[in-house]
Amino acid sequence: MNLFTEFFAIDIGTHALKAMSVAPGPGGQGFSVTDAIHLPLPTGLITGGFTNPVITSLPEFTAQVKRLLGQVRSHKEGCFLGLPDRWVKLHLVDLVLKPHELASPEYLSWRLRKTLNLPDGLDVIIDHQILSSTVTEDGLACQLMAAAVRRDLLVTLSTMLADLNVELMAVDTSSLGVYNLMEDLHPENSLDRNLIMCHIGHETTVVRFFHSGTITYERIIEVAGEEFSRLFGEVEHLDFPQAQIFKAKRTFFPQTAEEILAQVGNRELIRRVFGNWLRELNVTFRFYQDKFKVMRLPRIYLTGGSALLAGLPEFLSDFFETTCERFNPVASIPSPQPIDPAVTAQGVLFAPALGLLAR
Structure with a gap:
């Protein structure tokens, strides 16, 4: 694992801010986790999508970021900032370019803007990464x-x-950035093969399909932890804050024989709370299989706070008939000293922040 130690990362979520930093371990061996901070945000402060990203109160958001920075041990040389996935529009683009066109950032920006067919009047900054290039008679x-x-x-x-x-x-x-960590830690499951990264956040579930290190398809599902809590509250007659608390303690997806027996009468609860989400996942996976002619779903890796629901990976493995597991890169940080167990336990939550630090 190769991480930046001279910078720290801030991950902006719709539910919380996360900050993370690492320092070289004693004697230059591995890393020490110097910051792992989770700061909940007021409901509705961060919202909107690509065309209309919204910070409902900039003074309040600034105050929250200032609070976060007050807990960061060292601001180091600067920070990497992670934006909510729904604020960023990703596109896979195929272009045939002359060498001088490829060498001109201004031309590429103009060409990409035309190709992406963005809304008129929308002033955007476009960045790009060349994934592959092949010499042809017409150019690259x-x-x-x-x-x-x-x-x-x-x-x-x-x-x-x-x-x-x-x-x-x-x-x-x-x-x-989480994929960079995945490729580093599990090359046997990422290089020259397909895999699925599924980030289950507060408002959205971001599903990305990769093949040999390249995104082939992405879908953002507008159902995640917030909707789980709302529906759970409706069924159990709880207000939203109570539902948030009790949802985290509830075993929705049984694993042991005792838990299975205890859940026999709660099948309707699972259907009410997770049914729409599972249907959207199923539609997403089936579209991917049809479009890319994939017979069997590849391995699924889960990240995000809502991936911490007990028994969820095992349930999804059975439901979609493929291997599904949480991806906890924090637990894999090479460190000569034990990492705080509380931080490791929340590793899927901090995965995006740690991914921002990946070189």
């Missing part, structure tokens, strides 16, 4: 991954951090 046949973000959003965030004396080094989507 390139596959690129392009990411578009509203310019005014980036100006707002960079100005806010500058006012807080933090240098913004780079911006990424919150969950995209």
Whole structure:
């Protein structure tokens, strides 16, 4: 695992801010986790999508970021910032380019904007990564991954951090860097094969399909932890804060014989709370299989706070007839000293923040 130690990461979620940093271990061996902070945000403070990202109160958000920074042990040389996935529009683009066109950032930005067919009047910043290129008679046949973000959003965030004396080094989507960690830790399951990364957050479930290190398909499902809590509250007649608390303690997906027997009468509860989410996942997976001619679903890795629901990976393994497991990169950080068990236990929650630090 190769991580930046001179910077720290802030992951913006719709439910919480997460910050993470590491330092070189004693004698330069491995890493020590210096920061792993989870700061819940007021409901509705962060919302919206790519065309309309919303911070409902910039003063309140600034105050929350300031609180977070107050808990960070060292601001180091600057920070990497992870944006909510729904604020960033990712595209896979195939272009045939001349060498001089490929070498011109201005031309590529113009060409990508035309190709992406963005809404008129939407001022965005477009970044790209060349995934592959092949020499042809007409030029270089390139596959690129392009990411578009509203310019005014980036100006707002960079100005806010500058006012807080933090240098913004780079911006990424919150969950995209997780794959870099996956490829590093599990090359046997990622190189030259398919896999699925499923990030179950507060408002959305982000499903990304990879083949040999390249995203082949992505879908954002507008159902996740918040909706689970709302539906659970309806069934159990709890208000939302109570439902949030009791949901975390409830065993929805039994594993032992005793738990299975105890849940026999609760099948309707599982259907009410998780039925729509499971249907959306099923539609997503079936579309992927049809489009890419995949007979059997590849291995599924779960991240995000809602992936901590007890028994969920085992349930999904049975439901979709494939291997499903949580991806906890924090537990795999090479460290000569024990990592705080409380941090390790929340590793799937901190995975996007740690992914931002991946070199």
